[in-house]
Amino acid sequence: MVFPYVLLTVASASLAAGCESCYGPSNPAIHQRLSPRQQPEALNASTPPKKPLEWGQLNFLHTTDTHGWLEGHLKERNYGADWGDFVSFTKHMRQMAGDYGVDLLLVDTGDLHDGAGLSDATSPNGVVSNPIFKEIDYDVLTIGNHELYLADIAQETFANFSRFYGDKYVTSNVQILDHATGQYDYIGKQYRYFTTAQGLRIMSFGVLYDFTGNTNITKVIKANTLVTQSWFLEAVNYTQPIDLFLLIGHNPVRFTDSSSTLDTVYAKIRSIRPDVPIQVFGGHTHIRDFAVYDSMGTGLESGRYCETLGWLSLSGLNSSSYTGVQNPSGVPNPTTPAVKISTATATASAVGASSTNATSSSLRYSRRYIDWNRLSFAYHADGSQDSFDSGSGLRVSSDITAERQALNISTLYGCAPQTYCISCVPFLANGSLFSLLDTALAATVVNPDRADIPRLIIINTGSVRFDLVQGPFTVDDGYIVSPFADSYQFIPEVPYSIASQVLPILNAGPYQRKRRDLSTSDFSFEYFTGADGCTDENSVRQQKHLPTDLKSRSITRRQTPPAAVFPGYVTADDFGNDGDDTAHTVIPRYSIPNDLQSNASFPTDGTLPSTVDLVFLDFIGPGYVLPALQKLGANYTTSDISYYLPPSFTTNSYLPAYAQQAWSKGPCAVGQPVGG
Numbered sequence: 001m002v003f004p005y006v007l008l009t010v011a012s013a014s015l016a017a018g019c020e021s022c023y024g025p026s027n028p029a030i031h032q033r034l035s036p037r038q039q040p041e042a043l044n045a046s047t048p049p050k051k052p053l054e055w056g057q058l059n060f061l062h063t064t065d066t067h068g069w070l071e072g073h074l075k076e077r078n079y080g081a082d083w084g085d086f087v088s089f090t091k092h093m094r095q096m097a098g099d100y101g102v103d104l105l106l107v108d109t110g111d112l113h114d115g116a117g118l119s120d121a122t123s124p125n126g127v128v129s130n131p132i133f134k135e136i137d138y139d140v141l142t143i144g145n146h147e148l149y150l151a152d153i154a155q156e157t158f159a160n161f162s163r164f165y166g167d168k169y170v171t172s173n174v175q176i177l178d179h180a181t182g183q184y185d186y187i188g189k190q191y192r193y194f195t196t197a198q199g200l201r202i203m204s205f206g207v208l209y210d211f212t213g214n215t216n217i218t219k220v221i222k223a224n225t226l227v228t229q230s231w232f233l234e235a236v237n238y239t240q241p242i243d244l245f246l247l248i249g250h251n252p253v254r255f256t257d258s259s260s261t262l263d264t265v266y267a268k269i270r271s272i273r274p275d276v277p278i279q280v281f282g283g284h285t286h287i288r289d290f291a292v293y294d295s296m297g298t299g300l301e302s303g304r305y306c307e308t309l310g311w312l313s314l315s316g317l318n319s320s321s322y323t324g325v326q327n328p329s330g331v332p333n334p335t336t337p338a339v340k341i342s343t344a345t346a347t348a349s350a351v352g353a354s355s356t357n358a359t360s361s362s363l364r365y366s367r368r369y370i371d372w373n374r375l376s377f378a379y380h381a382d383g384s385q386d387s388f389d390s391g392s393g394l395r396v397s398s399d400i401t402a403e404r405q406a407l408n409i410s411t412l413y414g415c416a417p418q419t420y421c422i423s424c425v426p427f428l429a430n431g432s433l434f435s436l437l438d439t440a441l442a443a444t445v446v447n448p449d450r451a452d453i454p455r456l457i458i459i460n461t462g463s464v465r466f467d468l469v470q471g472p473f474t475v476d477d478g479y480i481v482s483p484f485a486d487s488y489q490f491i492p493e494v495p496y497s498i499a500s501q502v503l504p505i506l507n508a509g510p511y512q513r514k515r516r517d518l519s520t521s522d523f524s525f526e527y528f529t530g531a532d533g534c535t536d537e538n539s540v541r542q543q544k545h546l547p548t549d550l551k552s553r554s555i556t557r558r559q560t561p562p563a564a565v566f567p568g569y570v571t572a573d574d575f576g577n578d579g580d581d582t583a584h585t586v587i588p589r590y591s592i593p594n595d596l597q598s599n600a601s602f603p604t605d606g607t608l609p610s611t612v613d614l615v616f617l618d619f620i621g622p623g624y625v626l627p628a629l630q631k632l633g634a635n636y637t638t639s640d641i642s643y644y645l646p647p648s649f650t651t652n653s654y655l656p657a658y659a660q661q662a663w664s665k666g667p668c669a670v671g672q673p674v675g676g
Contacts, residue, residue, distance in 0.1 A: 039071055039401065041410070041472070042080040043670065045373035047564050049581045053380055054313050054332040054366035057102055057324065058200060058244070061093065062302045062310030064109040064283030065144070068119025068129050069306040071400050071476075072372065075469040075670050078568050078582070079307045079372040084397030086309070086372075087135050088390040092381035100328035103196040106136060109283035110144025110208070110250035112161075113153075115305060115465065117409035117476035118400070120483050124152040126161075128403050134164055135396050139194075142206030143171045143187060144250040144283065148214040154187070155217070162188045170206035170248070172232070173221035184219055191235045193242075198324030200317060203238055204246035209261050209284060223261035227268040236272050243319040245269055245278040253282035253291045253299030266293060277317065277363060281310070288369045288580070290573035292340045295359035298574075300367055305466075308569070309370040311581075316362035331382075334366035341576040369571060370581040409476040413656045414663025416477075421467040421674045426590045433468055433481075434461065434596050440658035441598035445488055445615060447644050454609040455490075456499050457598040458616040458625070460512045463651045470671030473663065478656045486617040486651045490644035491629075491636055493611040498634050502614065505628040507593040512620055567673060587674065595620070615644045617651065 073079035081089075090106060097104035112126055112133055113119030119129035147157045158176045162169045169188035178185040192204045211220045226232055236245075247265060255263035262280055269278055280291075280299030288308055289301040302310025313334045315326050327333040337359045370376050378388045404410055420433040428435045441457045466480045506512075568584030571577065602609060616625045622638055629636050 039074060039082050041074040042072055043075065043077040045077050045080060045375040047566060047582050049376050049379050050583060052332055053311055053368055054334045055100055055102060055328050056313035056315035056334040057317055057326050059097060059102060059104045059313040060107055062107045062281050062300055064302050065111045065286055065304040066306050067111055067115030068113045069116045070118055070129055070132050071404060072306060075471050076673055081373045081377060082397050082400055083132055084393040084400065085374050085377055087396050088388055088393030089377040089381055090136060091390045096382065101325040102328055103198045103200060103324065105139040107248055107281045108138050108141045109248050109281055110142050111146045111283065114146045114483055117407065117479040118404060120479045121407045121409055124150065124156055126153065130161055132396060132399060138168060140192060140204045140246060140248060141165055141169050142248050142250060143174050143208055145211045148218050151215040151217050154215050158187045167192050170204055172205045172207050173226045174208050175219040177217040190231055193238060199321040200319055201241050201243045201321060202246050203235060203242045204248065207249035207251055207262065207265050209251040209259050223264040227265055236269055242276055243317055245276055247278055248281040250283045252285045253280055253289055253301045257285065288569055288571040290367045290575055290579060292338050292574040295338050295361035296363055298338050298365055302369065306372045309372055311368040311370055314363055314365045316364050334364040336365050336575060337361060338363060338365060340574045367575060367579055368581045369569065369579050376581060409474060411475045412666055413473050414659035415666050415668035416468055416470050416473045417663065419470045419672050419674060422464060423589050423592055424587050424674055427592050433464060437596060438598045440655050442600035444654040444657040450613060452601060453613050454601045455613040455615050457600065458503060458595050459651065460595050460617065460620050461592050462512060467674045469674065472666065472668040473659045478652060481655060482651045484651045486619040487647040488615055488644045489618045489621050489641050490613050490615040491640050492613050494614040496609050496612050498632050499612050499614045501632055502625060502628045503595060503597045505631060506595045506624055512594055512624055
């Protein structure tokens, strides 16, 4: 059956209502109800952390690439906490730091939207989600590339977000045109020099990678230029004492990643200040990673999408002004020097494994990747199991619920009949998200005036952002699976003998990276590895993978059987493979091609058509499809391309259109997690 684009009704009152009525029972064997949740749709984690955190002299909580997921992952037990839970957690952790006599700093490294309905269902993106994000009192933040694609978002970041955080928002190499003065000004501060509660003196910089897709009212200064600028050199040679350089950036911490520019900045600081520790926090590649640079320098990257909260602690800093303790009593302390663990001999307990070099430094480190759920948060907020929720945390959770209702993003399109993943099964196999999209494209990308003409429909797989778990498929899920707004163009009546060869050429070619066009609203993204498609081959990049009572609820540190381990992140980094706070089983990862092709309206007798409408996304048309056709000897030009459907029907439209027509309307039972 064909469901042309005209049938799509986005978030209308005629759709089945979202909220709790859409959700049927979860499989009790899968979802053990251990800790109550604030967002009612969310599932509860059932596997607690492996052990308490190590607390040191200086401790960090790190977020990055949240991309609007402030409501948490409503259908994934590992990551079900919302931003209100995080607010409560940070309050407990700050209190604990004060009780221990140590410092705790909160750091974020950018990309606040483009990924979920709470941030993306407004214009500009972030109007609703940014005020919720600002409920966290970060100590240092920096900007991501997703804050710079569009002029209105960049301007909002400059006028509101940056000014809210003041000197804590550090954008050392990002400027914006200030219309009031006609001059380019830094969106945030160039650096921040500050003293912690316990007396540590810190110099911080915030460096975005050498991004080139930014709106033309902004400038991104390349790292090799930044490190030559007089203000930067003066800050590195600051007249006041510096106990630690804090280098943060929306920038990979793995220096071998081709998109990272942190190595340039790190090398310059180290060449000038060889005896001062440097701590790096990065982002952009959406992975868990920890890198050792030298005996006084490491870097942490803490995943994406409110799946991971990064923890780093260190002791051994020498400071004449420090008034706290080096290693707090009654809790574990960091014991590992900045030495790379040999991955050939690293075990689940990496301490004591062989190392690639020795060090005489007094600095000792620990790092942990905490799963984003209430069970993990409560476990580590020691003593708060009976009163985990703070008043401000409950208020933020209530605000999230109210905003989701106001935006209608809980509105139901239909019940996804099974779980579909991007890469946990072979491409186009049962359970592959692309097998579902193949069907959905053929059914919905239909020009009514050309419905009977055979067509090949090509989309780039990079337009698909996230897995789809069995259960309610809502307006929010539509943004989550594909937030982009790429439209459908075509060349009519292309000889099938030529059109059928386009897909192999595209899939043999380079990855189709996003390019910002200020007249469109598609967003740059590559699943897992970021816009530049770079990964660290030495690390295991595992992937998934409205309250009726807002009273404070009890959470118990209840131990589950060792067998209660679910699919999730399994990470190896420069300290070994003991960094994941909660044990998981590995989720398989299969390769996916550059592009997906769907065939529609082909002859029912099994014969092949002589000509087809060649349909493709406007993002890949001029830059990829036309060159492929020309390579085949077909001299088509841009003048041969027109829109197959109205531009308002986009990559964010076809799966919701299909779900409305093909799937039941609930109640929807939530099924197996990705990889489960």
